[in-house]
Amino acid sequence: xxxxxxxxxxxxxxxxxxKILEIESPRERRIFSRIKQEDxxxxxxxxRDDLQITHLSTITASDLGDEIELIYHFVYEGAIVxxxxxxxxxxxxxxxxxxxxxxxxxxxxxxxxxxxxxxxxGHPNLEPLLLPEDWPKGVYPLRKEYDLEKLRELNKxxxx
Amino acid sequence: MTPRKDTVxxxxxxxxxxxxxxxxxxxxxxxxxxxxxxxxxVIPRLGYVHRGIEKAMESRTYIQNLYLAExxxxxxxxxxxxxxxxxxxxxxxxKIPDRANFIRVIIAELExxxxxxxxxxxxxxxxxxxxxxxxxxxxxxxVMDLLELISGNRVNYAMNTIGGVRRNIxxxxxxxxxxxLADVEExxxxxxxxxxxxxxxxxxxxxxxxxxxTPAADLCAAGPTLRASGIARDVRKDDxxxxxxxxxxxxISYDGCDLFSRxxxxxxxxxxxxxxxxYAIDNLPEGAIRVRAARKVPEGRVVSRLEAPRGxxxxxxxxxxxxxxxxxxxxxxxxxxxxxxxxxxxxxxVADIPIVLAGIDxxxxxxxxxxxxxxxxxxxxxxxxxDLQRYALKC
Amino acid sequence: MLDTVxxxxxxxLIFPGVAFLLAMAFFLEWIDRKTVARIQRRYGPLHTGPSGxxxxxxDFLKLxxxxxxxxxxxxxKVFILAPILISALPLTALFLIPxxxxxxxxxxxxxxxxxxxxxxxIVLVVFLAGYCTTSRFSVIGSSRAALQMLGYEIPMGLAMxxxxxxxxxxxxxxxxxxxxxxxxxxxxxxxxxxxILVTCMLAELEFVPFDIPEAETExxxxxxxxxxGRKLALLKxxxxxxxxxxxxxxxxxxxxxxQQIWIIPSIFVFLAKMLLVTLLFSLLRAVFARMSIAQMLxxxxxxxxxxxxxQILLIQLGIxx
Numbered sequence: 001x002x003x004x005x006x007x008x009x010x011x012x013x014x015x016x017x018x019k020i021l022e023i024e025s026p027r028e029r030r031i032f033s034r035i036k037q038e039d040x041x042x043x044x045x046x047x048r049d050d051l052q053i054t055h056l057s058t059i060t061a062s063d064l065g066d067e068i069e070l071i072y073h074f075v076y077e078g079a080i081v082x083x084x085x086x087x088x089x090x091x092x093x094x095x096x097x098x099x100x101x102x103x104x105x106x107x108x109x110x111x112x113x114x115x116x117x118x119x120x121x122g123h124p125n126l127e128p129l130l131l132p133e134d135w136p137k138g139v140y141p142l143r144k145e146y147d148l149e150k151l152r153e154l155n156k157x158x159x160x
Numbered sequence: 161m162t163p164r165k166d167t168v169x170x171x172x173x174x175x176x177x178x179x180x181x182x183x184x185x186x187x188x189x190x191x192x193x194x195x196x197x198x199x200x201x202v203i204p205r206l207g208y209v210h211r212g213i214e215k216a217m218e219s220r221t222y223i224q225n226l227y228l229a230e231x232x233x234x235x236x237x238x239x240x241x242x243x244x245x246x247x248x249x250x251x252x253x254x255k256i257p258d259r260a261n262f263i264r265v266i267i268a269e270l271e272x273x274x275x276x277x278x279x280x281x282x283x284x285x286x287x288x289x290x291x292x293x294x295x296x297x298x299x300x301x302x303v304m305d306l307l308e309l310i311s312g313n314r315v316n317y318a319m320n321t322i323g324g325v326r327r328n329i330x331x332x333x334x335x336x337x338x339x340x341l342a343d344v345e346e347x348x349x350x351x352x353x354x355x356x357x358x359x360x361x362x363x364x365x366x367x368x369x370x371x372x373x374t375p376a377a378d379l380c381a382a383g384p385t386l387r388a389s390g391i392a393r394d395v396r397k398d399d400x401x402x403x404x405x406x407x408x409x410x411x412i413s414y415d416g417c418d419l420f421s422r423x424x425x426x427x428x429x430x431x432x433x434x435x436x437x438x439y440a441i442d443n444l445p446e447g448a449i450r451v452r453a454a455r456k457v458p459e460g461r462v463v464s465r466l467e468a469p470r471g472x473x474x475x476x477x478x479x480x481x482x483x484x485x486x487x488x489x490x491x492x493x494x495x496x497x498x499x500x501x502x503x504x505x506x507x508x509x510v511a512d513i514p515i516v517l518a519g520i521d522x523x524x525x526x527x528x529x530x531x532x533x534x535x536x537x538x539x540x541x542x543x544x545x546x547d548l549q550r551y552a553l554k555c
Numbered sequence: 556m557l558d559t560v561x562x563x564x565x566x567x568l569i570f571p572g573v574a575f576l577l578a579m580a581f582f583l584e585w586i587d588r589k590t591v592a593r594i595q596r597r598y599g600p601l602h603t604g605p606s607g608x609x610x611x612x613x614d615f616l617k618l619x620x621x622x623x624x625x626x627x628x629x630x631x632k633v634f635i636l637a638p639i640l641i642s643a644l645p646l647t648a649l650f651l652i653p654x655x656x657x658x659x660x661x662x663x664x665x666x667x668x669x670x671x672x673x674x675x676x677i678v679l680v681v682f683l684a685g686y687c688t689t690s691r692f693s694v695i696g697s698s699r700a701a702l703q704m705l706g707y708e709i710p711m712g713l714a715m716x717x718x719x720x721x722x723x724x725x726x727x728x729x730x731x732x733x734x735x736x737x738x739x740x741x742x743x744x745x746x747x748x749x750x751i752l753v754t755c756m757l758a759e760l761e762f763v764p765f766d767i768p769e770a771e772t773e774x775x776x777x778x779x780x781x782x783x784g785r786k787l788a789l790l791k792x793x794x795x796x797x798x799x800x801x802x803x804x805x806x807x808x809x810x811x812x813x814q815q816i817w818i819i820p821s822i823f824v825f826l827a828k829m830l831l832v833t834l835l836f837s838l839l840r841a842v843f844a845r846m847s848i849a850q851m852l853x854x855x856x857x858x859x860x861x862x863x864x865x866q867i868l869l870i871q872l873g874i875x876x
Contacts, residue, residue, distance in 0.1 A: 057472065058496075147219075
């Protein structure tokens with residue numbers, strides 16, 4: 001039987017209580033829920049095993065200044081998008097991997113690692129995926145500190 | 161990806177497929193570890209067509225970004241703009257007219273038809289069946305002509321705008337579309353018949369590139385690849401957008417979990433898409449095709465999804481109250497299917513590489529949208545000297 | 556002088572010798588390309604000469620002008636020699652075919668074996684041509700060519716033996732003569748042998764469904780990947796000559812050879828038959844998908860070899876013999 005978005009919200013609240021910092025459903029079939037990064041694995045394991053949400057659409061990372069916001073977009077039965085939002089500090093961007101729970105997250109984690117510099121601890125193969133092999137270390141292009149001008153400058157340097 | 165256990169430690173040869181290879185219509189590199197004629201490992205190296213679109217979007221206005229989204233992909237350009245536009249409309253809380261929704265559906269389905277026909281031709285070419293390749297591409301021209309008739313463009317249709325669509329479809333135009341699609345339908349039925357009965361096609365596709373239901377779900381595959389593994393997921397049905405909620409249609413799925421099923425899924429989706437287009441033209445509501453939308457988008461975030469020809473497409477937009485987005489994220493369906501590729505290929509035959517690669521209908525410029533490149537010299541050769549020497553000497 | 560030098564020289568160099576054979580090679584390539592194109596709803600060659608008939612020749616000339624490259628790391632001797640051999644071998648074999656009249660330019664009892672030997676030799680050269688380079692595409696392509704030969708060589712040999720048993724002669728000219736004398740085509744007596752020979756010739760010519768050694772989408776140019784310019788021109792010419800050889804051999808062995816029908820000279824009858832065989836090849840190559848090497852080998856050994864043996868048995872039992 002298909003759960004509705006409200007049932008998903010309720011069961012998450014019931015199982016995790018205070019650990020769910022925020023949860024809202026802005027419109028039908030969309031849920032945003034904010035959690036702490038240390039609870040991520042537990043929540044992901046729960047939604048996979050108990051709620052049967054197996055499909056991870058992608059992981060979005062965005063630069064909030066002091067923190068990097070990670071959003072895991074899970075999809076329930078192809079219909080309801082449950083976005084788990086969590087933050088990691090910019091000066092120590094580390095988060096446990098969820099590859100062991102959702103194998104399909106491999107490439108998305110690598111992408112975030114390479115573009116935002118978030119280290120996924122325990123990832124089997126955390127290597128650059130998209131950027132050129134001679135890309136300077138420690139430059140994460142999607143961070144706000146690198147604006148287009150700066151990146152163009154960098155690119156000019158290493159092609160010369 | 162993980163090699164098979166029984167072959168670890170044996171001496172293997174590696175074959176590079178890409179970045180330049182006739183089996184790939186776009187540059188992307190896959191390195192295959194081969195033991196005899198058997199594949200033991202696949203190492204994908206993506207990123208050869210990165211253009212930094214996500215980064216670029218952060219510094220452009222919402223209207224400019226519409227045209228940038230159009231250029232994420234050459235085949236499914238309408239999918240990307242629709243996904244973008246409906247996301248921004250949701251942030252703006254704008255409801256677009258019904259007629260615009262129907263026109264979006266018509267273009268999306270025409271795009272699906274031509275994309276799948278393109279795939280059929282490429283797949284036929286990969287298994288050396290050039291006759292089917294030429295025939296399906298010639299018939300695809302009928303659909304391309306229709307798109308040109310409606311939008312004035314063959315590839316980047318520029319039909320969408322925030323708040324609706326930019327061009328109307330006249331009654332006369334609608335009739336032309338229906339007439340042409342009747343021809344396409346007839347031809348497609350014939351091709352389905354050929355594919356189902358031709359021995360040499362069956363030989364090359366049956367039980368090739370297996371992807372069972374469980375790994376398909378675990379690896380988060382999407383689109384026709386997933387539907388050919390017996391999982392009937394389709395965003396059009398499950399999470400209706402535009403006018404799909406009002407249009408009756410079936411989700412095609414097969415449980416053969418092989419290339420043969422993937423072929424049939426796509427071919428029958430063409431037939432289904434023709435039905436949807438016919439229905440949409442017959443029931444096209446009267447009224448305006450666009451509403452005015454504000455330039456500044458209030459703070460908020462939105463997840464926008466749709467079913468592109470290749471599978472689930474998801475855009476995420478975070479706005480900050482100005483006329484440029486704070487963060488824009490695109491995940492194209494091909495990236496979702498790359499992991500599944502490893503599953504399909506390992507243990508298979510060298511001869512099956514091209515067709516299995518083609519089997520997920522890869523679209524690399526969609527997938528690689530987000531790094532950035534110098535605007536002046538946008539090509540990079542990532543082979544090191546060592547690679548070249550290895551390539552030249554070691555065999 | 557005229558009898559001993561000029562006439563033989565003209566025969567070897569012009570008709571039905573080298574010049575004629577080269578013209579045939581380009582003509583048959585054009586026929587093949589045009590037929591396949593029409594089946595695929597394309598136009599095919601269009602602009603060079605009437606209906607593009609000169610296109611293969613123009614392609615050849617263009618390739619001759621191109622820069623001649625020898626990649627580093629190849630075995631130079633083999634790399635240079637292979638294209639020459641690949642075009643020379645089928646040309647040699649073609650002298651054994653009786654184009655005009657009952658006997659060929661060169662013939663002797665047992666030249667059928669020589670032809671079989673040349674067919675094998677061509678594949679051997681193909682193997683070396685690919686193997687002497689350092690490209691892995693070439694190496695895979697050439698080993699596929701050799702593997703493929705293991706599949707079709709035996710049924711092909713057996714299918715050529717059928718007409719010889721029938722005519723009681725091991726010479727191609729002799730087999731042609733027998734058919735003319737008895738006024739019957741071998742294909743009517745041994746249809747199975749004919750079908751097997753056509754199939755094996757498709758494999759020898761590397762036509763779909765047996766274009767495995769040069770499968771473009773898998774291994775780029777196959778064993779030819781590293782060749783360019785003059786060498787590629789010779790390789791292509793060699794392939795065209797092989798096409799002439801295959802269709803001429805099938806005509807001579809199975810389709811009654813160069814008989815004279817009414818007042819039409821025998822050479823035209825022979826050419827018409829060759830054309831039919833080429834059309835058959837083109838048709839077959841347009842309607843199949845490529846097989847994989849394993850499928851091809853098992854198909855050959857499971858079906859073609861037993862069928863070829865059955866054909867020989869039938870002849871021995873007096874059916875079709």
